[in-house]
Amino acid sequence: MSRRARRWAVVVAAGRGERFGGSTPKQYTALLGRPALAWSMSALLESPAIDGVVVALAPGDRRWSRLPESRNPKVLACTGGDRREASVARALEALAPLARDGDWVMVHDAARPCLRREDLDALVSATRRDPVGGLLAVPVPDTLKVDDGGGRSARTVDRAGLWRALTPQVFRYGLLRRALAFCIERERSVTDEASAVEALGLRPRLVPGRADNIKLTTPADRVLAEAILRAGRRT
Numbered sequence: 146m147s148r149r150a151r152r153w154a155v156v157v158a159a160g161r162g163e164r165f166g167g168s169t170p171k172q173y174t175a176l177l178g179r180p181a182l183a184w185s186m187s188a189l190l191e192s193p194a195i196d197g198v199v200v201a202l203a204p205g206d207r208r209w210s211r212l213p214e215s216r217n218p219k220v221l222a223c224t225g226g227d228r229r230e231a232s233v234a235r236a237l238e239a240l241a242p243l244a245r246d247g248d249w250v251m252v253h254d255a256a257r258p259c260l261r262r263e264d265l266d267a268l269v270s271a272t273r274r275d276p277v278g279g280l281l282a283v284p285v286p287d288t289l290k291v292d293d294g295g296g297r298s299a300r301t302v303d304r305a306g307l308w309r310a311l312t313p314q315v316f317r318y319g320l321l322r323r324a325l326a327f328c329i330e331r332e333r334s335v336t337d338e339a340s341a342v343e344a345l346g347l348r349p350r351l352v353p354g355r356a357d358n359i360k361l362t363t364p365a366d367r368v369l370a371e372a373i374l375r376a377g378r379r380t
């Protein structure tokens with residue numbers, strides 16, 4: 146029997162985050178007293194558009210079971226892989242008994258704790274009838290330089306038409322599995338789902354999002370993320 150297309154979320158939290166430093170992996174760093182991963186999941190868990198969430202964890206992760214989110218009946222955990230795309234592929238495998246090819250899957254970085262509900266809703270409505278799917282993205286505001294390998298600017302890149310890719314990124318379950326398998330088999334490195342889908346010759350929709358949906362990368366981002374989350378509480 147046919148059923149409506151469901152919408153799943155995958156949160157990738159299996160990275161080591163080496164540029165972030167410290168002994169706590171960045172997905173568990175405390176932001177206003179709450180782990181980044183819990184913040185990153187909150188908009189997804191609050192959204193009635195999402196039927197379930199799969200979290201991909203690092204092997205041997207002992208922090209996850211301490212989070213209240215680990216006991217949420219809408220949440221399933223699995224072990225991730227050695228690269229981001231392998232972690233997404235594992236999460237999609239874990240969804241196999243529940244998901245159909247026509248269902249939507251929204252992939253979000255655990256390292257992006259400042260995702261707002263309004264951005265999630267904008268992504269859902271902009272892609273609802275899209276044949277490919279899409280991603281939150283922000284037009285690049287700065288002038289871009291290419292270095293000469295010796296610390297000097299060799300040339301300037303025209304920023305017109307350039308975007309920063311954010312997450313969530315949303316694609317149909319079947320398409321995303323095919324795209325990731327295509328790239329993994331060919332050992333093509335992909336840093337997001339959209340690039341895997343582009344490798345199949347398709348063009349994901351760019352959905353303008355908020356520039357403050359930042360990714361925790363260096364220790365300075367922690368301070369910035371806390372300021373963004375604090376400001377979000379007031380709006």
Ligand code: C5P
Nearest residue numbers: 157158159160227228229232254255256
């Ligand atoms: O390292 P980077 O910041 O690009 O990672 C983006 C997201 O992908 C993070 O949330 C990280 O935990 C996740 N990741 C993963 N499995 C890996 C590498 C990264 O789930 N092997």
